[in-house]
Amino acid sequence: MNAAPAPSSRAASAERLRRTFLSLRDHNYRLWALGALVSNVGTWMQRIAQDWLVLVDLTRHSAAAVGIVMSLQFGPPILLMPLAGIAADRWERRRMLMLTQSAMALLALGLGGLVLAGRVTLWQVYAFAAATGCVSAFDAPARQTFVAELVGDDALPNAVALNSTLFNGARLVGPAVAGLTIAAVGAGWVFVLNAASFVAVIAALARMRVAELRPVPGHGGGASGMIEGFRYLRAHPESMIALGMLFLVGTYGLNFPIFVSTMSVGAFHGGPRLYGLLSSTMALGSVAGALLVAGRKPPHLVLLRASALAFGLGCAAAALMPDAWMFGALLAVVGALAQTFTTSTNSLVQLATEPAMRGRVMAIYMGIFLGCTPLGAPLVGWVADAFGPRWALGVGAASGFAAALLATWYLRRAKRARRAAQPAAGASPCPNTLAGAREPASSGGPDGGLTVH
Numbered sequence: 001m002n003a004a005p006a007p008s009s010r011a012a013s014a015e016r017l018r019r020t021f022l023s024l025r026d027h028n029y030r031l032w033a034l035g036a037l038v039s040n041v042g043t044w045m046q047r048i049a050q051d052w053l054v055l056v057d058l059t060r061h062s063a064a065a066v067g068i069v070m071s072l073q074f075g076p077p078i079l080l081m082p083l084a085g086i087a088a089d090r091w092e093r094r095r096m097l098m099l100t101q102s103a104m105a106l107l108a109l110g111l112g113g114l115v116l117a118g119r120v121t122l123w124q125v126y127a128f129a130a131a132t133g134c135v136s137a138f139d140a141p142a143r144q145t146f147v148a149e150l151v152g153d154d155a156l157p158n159a160v161a162l163n164s165t166l167f168n169g170a171r172l173v174g175p176a177v178a179g180l181t182i183a184a185v186g187a188g189w190v191f192v193l194n195a196a197s198f199v200a201v202i203a204a205l206a207r208m209r210v211a212e213l214r215p216v217p218g219h220g221g222g223a224s225g226m227i228e229g230f231r232y233l234r235a236h237p238e239s240m241i242a243l244g245m246l247f248l249v250g251t252y253g254l255n256f257p258i259f260v261s262t263m264s265v266g267a268f269h270g271g272p273r274l275y276g277l278l279s280s281t282m283a284l285g286s287v288a289g290a291l292l293v294a295g296r297k298p299p300h301l302v303l304l305r306a307s308a309l310a311f312g313l314g315c316a317a318a319a320l321m322p323d324a325w326m327f328g329a330l331l332a333v334v335g336a337l338a339q340t341f342t343t344s345t346n347s348l349v350q351l352a353t354e355p356a357m358r359g360r361v362m363a364i365y366m367g368i369f370l371g372c373t374p375l376g377a378p379l380v381g382w383v384a385d386a387f388g389p390r391w392a393l394g395v396g397a398a399s400g401f402a403a404a405l406l407a408t409w410y411l412r413r414a415k416r417a418r419r420a421a422q423p424a425a426g427a428s429p430c431p432n433t434l435a436g437a438r439e440p441a442s443s444g445g446p447d448g449g450l451t452v453h
Contacts, residue, residue, distance in 0.1 A: 023159040028208045029150045035204030037166045042197025044174025049190035051257045052272055058122045063262045067381030069129045071374030076133035077367045085363025088141040098205050100139035105198035107132050112191025140366040145358045149213045157347040164290035164343045171283030179276020229360030238301055239352045241410045242345050245403035247368050251376035253399035258380050262389035268324040281328040285335030290343055299344035305407035307341040312400025319393035
């Protein structure tokens with residue numbers, strides 16, 4: 001007969017479960033989570049429909065055209081980063097989000113109307129993608145920093161991870177529903193359904209208890225606002241390295257619409273159902289990764305290095321899979337690793353940033369996270385067209401390896417700097433600019449850093 005679990009073990013499990021869903025204690029965050037879940041389902045439905053519309057209906061399986069759409073939709077955050085960061089620090093974020101979410105709903109409805117009328121062309125999809133990207137450039141930093149107003153700094157890492165869980169939970173449902181809807185009635189109705197889904201998050205924002213929000217007064221902005229953000233990051237090298245790693249993985253490794261769509265059509269000769277199913281399979285892993293991060297302590301650069309390296313290995317293995325089922329299984333692993341990396345980077349950067357600077361710093365973060373993927377998307381699309389989708393996945397693998405090498409270089413440099421700063425054996429280390437890059441031991445230290453076993 002098996003012995004009952006020790007009380008300490010049960011207490012540890014209960015504490016981990018409590019920590020995983022800590023943010024849901026807050027009324028405003030519960031409203032936000034419900035509205036975001038519905039809206040995110042619609043967003044993922046539209047992403048699948050838009051990619052399929054371009055890849056199959058408007059071109060002859062052109063991965064390069066899908067890459068151009070991604071560039072137009074996710075490129076504006078780079079160009080509009082200065083204005084978006086200042087706006088997120090100076091304007092009331094709740095009202096700002098209501099405006100941006102309403103604008104994106106109208107854009108989805110407009111594109112859906114064109115598709116249903118049978119009058120949509122490739123250049124119109126390009127135009128709507130660019131317009132959506134411009135609105136998203138202002139929406140993203142406001143949405144990221146608004147989370148801190150809902151829960152405060154103590155629960156911020158948990159709230160960021162739960163946001164990712166909601167986003168990827170919707171990714172489980174959205175692509176599968178989109179694939180079935182496209183096969184049944186066409187892509188047009190998917191855009192209309194996405195427009196309707198924005199009502200949920202707008203209603204949630206409208207019904208929040210404003211008095212319970214934790215607004216952070218913005219500091220002066222102007223043209224120099226984003227310059228201050230870059231100067232702030234320059235004084236925090238660990239955040240700079242984390243953003244550099246995000247640039248590498250985001251530019252060349254997070255091109256999943258290209259990876260999954262071209263593998264579905266080119267390697268496995270499937271239709272929209274297979275594309276939707278594979279996207280949902282990847283989302284399953286992403287949800288698992290986000291929940292694991294939600295239950296952990298604040299992240300450390302070593303976790304980012306480990307997850308980037310594992311992401312590269314996962315992409316390389318996925319490229320070698322002989323059939324769709326084995327490819328889908330690897331996609332779940334890749335999704336979990338990508339989510340661990342991006343969510344941990346988000347939390348690390350936010351927690352290392354003073355509240356008054358978060359809008360500008362998170363605009364830089366979102367400019368990299370959303371805006372640098374378009375820089376690599378045309379190249380990844382060209383590789384898929386010229387050499388095949390498996391080689392495109394190889395580009396993603398290389399990005400993970402490069403990010404891990406960058407972190408390794410920095411951590412070793414920091415370790416040498418600490419040793420050089422010790423005047424004698426047993427003396428306390430002197431302060432230095434690399435002190436934030438502590439290499440954790442095999443067990444958690446007093447600073448609460450994450451441990452990688």
